[in-house]
Amino acid sequence: MSSFADFQNEIYLAGLAGVCPELPMTAAGLAERARELLDAVAYAYVAGSASAERTAAANEAAFDRYRLIPRMWRGTSASDARDLSVEVLGTRLAAPVLTAPVGVLGLLHERGEAIVAEVTRELGLGMVLSTAASTPIEEAAAPAGAWWYQLYWPNDDELARSFVERAVEAGARAIVVTVDTPGLGWRPRDLELAHLPFLHGKGIANYLSDPVFRARLSAPPEESEEALRMAVLTWVGLFGNHGLRPADIGRLRAWTDLPIAVKGVLHPDDARQMVDAGADAVIVSNHGGRQVDGSIAALDALPAVVATVGDRTDVLFDSGIRTGTDVMIALSLGAKAVLYGRPWAYGLGLAGAAGVRHALRILLADLDVAMGLSGCAAVSDLSRAMLATAR
Ligand code: FNR
Numbered sequence: 351m352s353s354f355a356d357f358q359n360e361i362y363l364a365g366l367a368g369v370c371p372e373l374p375m376t377a378a379g380l381a382e383r384a385r386e387l388l389d390a391v392a393y394a395y396v397a398g399s400a401s402a403e404r405t406a407a408a409n410e411a412a413f414d415r416y417r418l419i420p421r422m423w424r425g426t427s428a429s430d431a432r433d434l435s436v437e438v439l440g441t442r443l444a445a446p447v448l449t450a451p452v453g454v455l456g457l458l459h460e461r462g463e464a465i466v467a468e469v470t471r472e473l474g475l476g477m478v479l480s481t482a483a484s485t486p487i488e489e490a491a492a493p494a495g496a497w498w499y500q501l502y503w504p505n506d507d508e509l510a511r512s513f514v515e516r517a518v519e520a521g522a523r524a525i526v527v528t529v530d531t532p533g534l535g536w537r538p539r540d541l542e543l544a545h546l547p548f549l550h551g552k553g554i555a556n557y558l559s560d561p562v563f564r565a566r567l568s569a570p571p572e573e574s575e576e577a578l579r580m581a582v583l584t585w586v587g588l589f590g591n592h593g594l595r596p597a598d599i600g601r602l603r604a605w606t607d608l609p610i611a612v613k614g615v616l617h618p619d620d621a622r623q624m625v626d627a628g629a630d631a632v633i634v635s636n637h638g639g640r641q642v643d644g645s646i647a648a649l650d651a652l653p654a655v656v657a658t659v660g661d662r663t664d665v666l667f668d669s670g671i672r673t674g675t676d677v678m679i680a681l682s683l684g685a686k687a688v689l690y691g692r693p694w695a696y697g698l699g700l701a702g703a704a705g706v707r708h709a710l711r712i713l714l715a716d717l718d719v720a721m722g723l724s725g726c727a728a729v730s731d732l733s734r735a736m737l738a739t740a741r
Contacts, residue, residue: 354445354714355429355722373701373708377672377693380709384696391545392457396695398539399639405647406639409670412647416679417738421725432727434718435474438664438687439524439609439631441496444474445714446681446729450638450668450689451500451526451613453482454553458699463490465698469706471495473714478526478689481513484552486559491520498524500613502531505591507601512562514605525606526633527599529624530614533590535641551578554585563588596620599627611666613689614641616651618658621665631664631686638669638691649680656684674716678724681732 361371374380384393399406425431434445449470455462463483470477471494481502483490491497499517503510514525540546547553551571557563558571558581566588571581602610611631612624621632634655636648648669656665667680668689680688690713697705726732 354718357715380696394539398537400535401643408647412649424725426727427722446687448476450691451478451480453480454547456484465703467494482553500526504588509562524609526611596623596627603628618654621655633666635668682736
């Protein structure tokens with residue numbers, strides 16, 4: 351039974367006592383508020399995409415080419431008539447939404463990852479925890495419900511394996527291997543501030559806490575500023591892995607029995623090769639336009655990937671989701687669930703746990719209300735038949 355829509359009544363009832371929500375009610379409003387109030391470096395890191403940011407804009411604009419065709423009088427409008435839950439890669443979620451892996455949450459809040467873990471658990475959503483987290487896997491995941499681990503596969507298999515084993519030990523239910531980031535994209539907003547968090551020792555907690563990584567160092571990073579500087583340089587040498595090929599999924603498979611999702615696929619042939627090599631799911635994503643500017647909007651890449659591998663694997667989606675009806679459109683095009691990125695990160699920076707909760711609840715309530723008003727009692731009611739192409 352879905353209760354996400356209750357947020358609407360909660361707000362209107364508070365209005366009777368003269369209370370309005372402290373945070374904006376849209377993703378765009380959260381972004382705007384974050385631009386006004388967040389520290390410039392933190393805002394640039396979250397908001398920034400590659401180059402002229404055309405792909406970031408295209409990600410959102412792509413949704414505008416589809417329109418839903420709501421169905422009437424189908425008995426779905428009362429909130430207890432709906433159930434938004436899904437099972438993805440063996441993980442049961444109260445709604446088809448996971449928080450996307452977003453690195454370096456310490457820029458936004460000192461308890462960033464733990465807060466996201468707590469709030470997603472409370473709401474029954476999934477969390478995908480980044481390799482580039484500001485806190486070690488074990489600490490970040492302790493308060494989590496259903497969570498998956500996102501692997502940036504370092505240029506050192508022993509270290510990659512250690513990350514995966516730590517994630518398994520800490521209770522991850524799937525491994526999400528990001529394939530679009532063998533190196534960082536060209537990001538003018540960060541470049542203008544000459545700011546790369548990792549070089550400041552931020553977002554490398556999983557490395558600094560890892561026994562394999564530490565064995566590569568001549569002195570423990572806590573020992574002195576110089577030792578930390580050397581650890582950062584070691585990180586620089588290990589982060590990018592240019593040698594990976596689709597067949598390497600087989601090696602990852604040998605390290606864990608958990609389901610494996612590949613994140614960052616846009617071309618259907620890449621999807622086919624990754625699935626042939628053993629991936630259990632494909633996440634269509636262009637990293638929020640942060641990697642290759644001018645690349646295809648993620649939503650425009652979704653149908654061909656679904657057509658190519660959707661019959662043998664789950665396809666998930668991210669990049670550009672901003673509203674509940676965006677979720678409906680992505681699911682109608684064949685995504686099993688979506689990853690939600692920037693809006694909750696802005697919420698985290700603006701108001702900590704309350705901000706993450708708010709950002710997620712506005713998405714979920716919008717989704718729940720729109721599902722009910724469109725005649726959908728469950729996500730299985732979403733299909734191409736719900737969509738028209740906008741002119
Ligand atoms: C990301 N993303 C990302 N992806 C990943 O696999 N590992 C990571 O550590 C990060 N870190 C990260 C930091 C920040 C600040 C952003 C905005 C994004 C990409 C993320 O998982 C997701 O693909 C995008 O956020 C989707 O785009 P939108 O919808 O947020 O614009």
